[in-house]
Amino acid sequence: MRNLGSINLPRQSNHASENSHEHVTTIAALATAPGKGAVAVIRVSGPDAAHVLAGLLPTRDKFPIRRATLAKVYDYHQEVIDEVLVIYFHGPASFTGEDSFEIHPHGSPFIVQKLLARLYELGCTPAKPGEFTRRAFLNGKMDLTAAEGIQQLVDSNSEHQWKAARQLASGILKDHIEALRADIIGAMAYLEARIDFPDEGDVKGVELDPIVDKVKAIDSSLVALEKSYDSGKIASSxxxxxxxxxxxxxxxxxxxxxxxxxxxxxxxxxxxxxxxxxxxxxxxxxxxxxxxxxxxxxxxxxxxxxxxxxxxxxxxxxxxxxxxxxxxxxxxxxxxxxxxxxxxxxxxxxxxxxxxxxxxxxxxxxxxxxxxxxxxxxxxxxxxxxxxxxxxTIGNQAFISTPRHLHAIRQARKALQGFFAGNEDGAFDEMLAFELQSAVSQLSSVIGSVDHEDLLDKIFSDFCVGK
Ligand SMILES: Nc1nc2c(ncn2[C@@H]2O[C@H](COP(=O)(O)OP(=O)(O)OP(=O)(O)O)[C@@H](O)[C@H]2O)c(=O)[nH]1
Ligand SMILES: [Mg+2]
The missing domain is CATH 3.40.50.300 (P-loop containing nucleotide triphosphate hydrolases)
Structure with missing residues (x-):
């Protein structure tokens, strides 16, 4: 078997919050549905994950990475709460990108409550809905469309929903948006060259027509994406x-x-x-x-x-x-x-x-x-x-499926219409470049250059706790 190594469980402190990570908390939540089951899964993620694990496993000094390991977990009075499977992931090679671990206890709501209480005692904070995925996004493990795809996977209960969610989670929309964004940036580069090298006497500068043609082709792709919304929405909702x-x-x-x-x-x-x-x-x-x-x-x-x-x-x-x-x-x-x-x-x-x-x-x-x-x-x-x-009609193509995607694509198209209108009116190249820049920002917002916390709050609040 491949040796994936192990971590040393820190012993200097039995309380995670005494450690020096000021801003990022270590979160914990039940990841499986509440109620009785054969097993439950509890997730813990954050900079103090190793300290927290050390608190649960007072008899161990080392713990293997990425290997399901049977272990007895203890409460504050050194009494065994349950014998569980634990899997430790060393960041950044984890779902969230942080140090994290999963505990698989017996699926009794009572045991789960006892374990969560112990985790909070050890300094963990209860995770908010979607907080694990939000951290994965913030740590660059996935883009926003993939995060939405994961949520749709959890919500899926029909063949079409499942396929659409898988397509989204696999990054098909992200790749398409990135390609379109690169095309616009390419057109912007030509426009910059035109600004830097204007016509001088007999020497012609960079022509505008080929740039306009390029932008027209990008706009057609955006029209196709906008049209995919009806089918995308039907597939996913x-x-x-x-x-x-x-x-x-x-x-x-x-x-x-x-x-x-x-x-x-x-x-x-x-x-x-x-x-x-x-x-x-x-x-x-x-x-x-x-x-x-x-x-x-x-x-x-x-x-x-x-x-x-x-x-x-x-x-x-x-x-x-x-x-x-x-x-x-x-x-x-x-x-x-x-x-x-x-x-x-x-x-x-x-x-x-x-x-x-x-x-x-x-x-x-x-x-x-x-x-x-x-x-x-x-x-x-x-x-x-x-x-x-x-x-x-979607087939294996990129498609959009949420009002958020639709809004951004429409705004990007609006900026391109501004570019075409400016071109007709003989606007300055700087104005045309501004419209292209604005289209780039709109496309970026689809995959995740979102600077507004409240927008992220809105997206991730639809998730369930533990995801
Ligand atoms: N014979 C017969 N009666 C039906 C059938 N479907 C509905 N009805 C009867 O038609 C009446 C109206 O049914 P509803 O389903 O309430 O009609 P609705 O279109 O929802 O009516 P509103 O809510 O008032 O707009 C009831 O008395 C039903 O039992 C049917 O297939 N055959
Ligand atoms: Mg009725």
């Missing part, structure tokens, strides 16, 4: 499907039928659903975010009116709209509110098929019965096919 229609058509019944549980209230009173209800589920293994909305009709009732306005907003923002009509209603449905909505995202569902199984569906219609279940499988197959079609 699921397809947003809104149930829209007049009251009493069975929207809430359809929501319950797809979810296979009674989530939304169903009655024969028109206007039952007022506030919209959101619930995620897997449909044939694809993640779908269903939104049941208030039936759209003219109403003067205050609460219902707010619900109807919300329905119309959701109608615009959803990826797919299930427009629900029903066979117990005579005459044509009012579809005026569908005007202006992309027809490709509307699926026409005719509910209450059980009332007349002889009904001949028009092309593109999906007849269903929430009561008998007829037609539900074809509707579900259509939804999962839509997810697959959308996700297939």
């Amino acid at each position: 699921g397809l947003t499907v809104a149930l829209i229609g007049a009251p009493n058509r069975g929207k809430s019944s359809l929501m319950n039928a797809i979810l296979k549980k009674n989530r939304a209230i169903v009655t024969d009173i028109a206007g039952t659903t007022r506030d919209y209800i959101e619930e995620s589920c897997l449909v044939n293994g694809r993640l779908i975010r269903l939104i049941d909305t208030a039936g759209i009709r003219k109403t003067e009732e205050t609460v219902e009116k707010i619900g109807v306005t919300a329905s119309q907003e959701i109608l615009k923002s959803a990826d797919v709209v299930l427009f629900v009509s029903a066979l117990d209603v005579e005459g044509a449905e009012d579809t005026t509110y569908l005007e202006g909505i992309d027809d490709a995202k509307i699926i026409r569902v005719v509910n209450k098929y059980d009332l007349n199984f002889h009904y001949e569906p028009k092309p593109g219609e999906f007849p269903v019965s929430c009561i008998s279940g007829a037609g539900l499988e074809s509707l579900k197959a259509e939804l999962s096919a839509r997810v697959d079609r959308s996700v297939a």
Whole structure:
């Protein structure tokens, strides 16, 4: 077996906080889900990790690096808390880049609490959500997109989510952004050369046209990235499907039928659903975010009116709209509110098929019965096919999937539009260089040159504790 070496466990102090690391704390947290399990994993990371380990293992002087080692851990009174597996990582060769270790105790919440209490006694601080990954990012172990990918991996519960998260965590977006950033910096270098060597008499300086062409090509790549957002979002957060229609058509019944549980209230009173209800589920293994909305009709009732306005907003923002009509209603449905909505995202569902199984569906219609279940499988197959079609457009390409990515790409494009407009207007080269610099900063923010602590707080607060 390869000898990975060992560390000397420091004995001069049994209390980590007496050591001289003023700013960086040593953090500890349970990394596995809370509750009973066969084993649990506790993580510790920070400059005092070796001191803390020494406190847990009073009988040892040395400890192997990166090797699972069986050890008895002791409390303050030298009583054994548990026999555990410990793995020590010597920074920077660790997840966080710091000295760190993992303890794998028996998975009892009581033992975990006892161990955490001992770790705090030894000077550790409870880790905040995402703090381990945040440290990994700050120590240059990964860029921000990879950190987001790791979070999405933890959150993934469908094949598409898992693949998208793996692509993000593997750095595919980071590599693409870095290449684009390098291209813009290349264009800036030409612009600098133009500033330094202007036309002099008969001697021509550096031409501007090739630089403009270069920037146009970069802009096209950014357009492609911006377009990937819809599919990226569907892959990583699921397809947003809104149930829209007049009251009493069975929207809430359809929501319950797809979810296979009674989530939304169903009655024969028109206007039952007022506030919209959101619930995620897997449909044939694809993640779908269903939104049941208030039936759209003219109403003067205050609460219902707010619900109807919300329905119309959701109608615009959803990826797919299930427009629900029903066979117990005579005459044509009012579809005026569908005007202006992309027809490709509307699926026409005719509910209450059980009332007349002889009904001949028009092309593109999906007849269903929430009561008998007829037609539900074809509707579900259509939804999962839509997810697959959308996700297939990503393939193995770089894609964006969060509003944060989208905002930065749009801002970068805005700067490039400023460059093109400046060029048309014959602006000074310095102005053009400024726009390119601003596009570079926007792209840098995607992968991690973020100087605002609050932005990092926002990104990492979505993580769980122990990650
Ligand atoms: N026969 C039959 N009745 C149904 C079916 N689906 C729903 N219904 C009935 O239609 C009525 C309205 O159902 P809901 O699901 O509350 O309708 P909704 O569209 O959510 O109505 P609002 O919330 O008021 O907009 C209830 O009495 C349901 O039992 C169906 O497939 N067949
Ligand atoms: Mg309803």
